Amino acid sequence: NAGVTQTPKFRILKIGQSMTLQCAQDMNHNYMYWYRQDPGMGLKLIYYSVGAGITDKGEVPNGYNVSRSTTEDFPLRLELAAPSQTSVYFCASSRDRGLEQFFGPGTRLTVL
Amino acid sequence: ELKVEQNPLFLSMQEGKNYTIYCNYSTTSDRLYWYRQDPGKSLESLFVLLSNGAVKQEGRLMASLDTKARLSTLHITAAVHDLSATYFCAVDSSNTGKLIFGQGTTLQVKP
Numbered sequence: 001n002a003g004v005t006q007t008p009k010f011r012i013l014k015i016g017q018s019m020t021l022q023c024a025q026d027m028n029h030n031y032m033y034w035y036r037q038d039p040g041m042g043l044k045l046i047y048y049s050v051g052a053g054i055t056d057k058g059e060v061p062n063g064y065n066v067s068r069s070t071t072e073d074f075p076l077r078l079e080l081a082a083p084s085q086t087s088v089y090f091c092a093s094s095r096d097r098g099l100e101q102f103f104g105p106g107t108r109l110t111v112l
Numbered sequence: 113e114l115k116v117e118q119n120p121l122f123l124s125m126q127e128g129k130n131y132t133i134y135c136n137y138s139t140t141s142d143r144l145y146w147y148r149q150d151p152g153k154s155l156e157s158l159f160v161l162l163s164n165g166a167v168k169q170e171g172r173l174m175a176s177l178d179t180k181a182r183l184s185t186l187h188i189t190a191a192v193h194d195l196s197a198t199y200f201c202a203v204d205s206s207n208t209g210k211l212i213f214g215q216g217t218t219l220q221v222k223p
Contacts, residue, residue, distance in 0.1 A: 090155065
């Protein structure tokens with residue numbers, strides 16, 4: 001099993017550009033999550049999903065969108081990149097809500 | 113609004129010493145998680161604590177949960193250099209899987 005995979009590993013965007021961060025898991029987990037981690041800080045939840053077709057907002061959803069058309073994939077979309085979105089983005093998944101979350105390797109995004 | 117606070121935020125200790133990291137949270141919850149993060153890396157799950165009084169141990173690390181005091185502790189016994197990392201606690205107060213993370217405690221173990 002590859003676990004949770006994320007692409008790309010690094011990306012530099014200009015202000016106003018758009019991009020999609022990809023996340024996939026091969027563990028057949030129902031729950032998937034997107035977090036961001038700013039330097040020296042803990043993680044903050046952006047969006048999460050409890051299954052295909054179902055998504056909900058986390059603590060910091062503004063400026064982001066998600067979709068969940070399959071169990072395996074949970075892409076995160078940035079429509080109009082802003083410097084405040086410079087961060088490391090982690091995707092995670094869990095089999096159920098009370099169980100441990102498995103994290104992907106992260107995407108380091110810089111917006112200039 | 114749920115708040116999760118860790119104490120201390122930075123800890124420098126000698127090998128062989130014992131120490132405890134504290135995680136306080138502001139609203140009722142019986143689900144608490146501990147993660148480890150090495151510099152520039154992802155998060156690795158250490159412990160999942162799902163009830164009051166839960167205690168789990170793995171090697172030199174032991175975690176406990178007191179839901180009445182809204183407190184979890186991560187105890188380090190006879191620290192070794194390999195334990196140097198940042199440790200996060202996270203709380204799920206709504207039983208939805210939506211975790212609120214603490215700020216992290218950076219542990220530096222010196223020979």
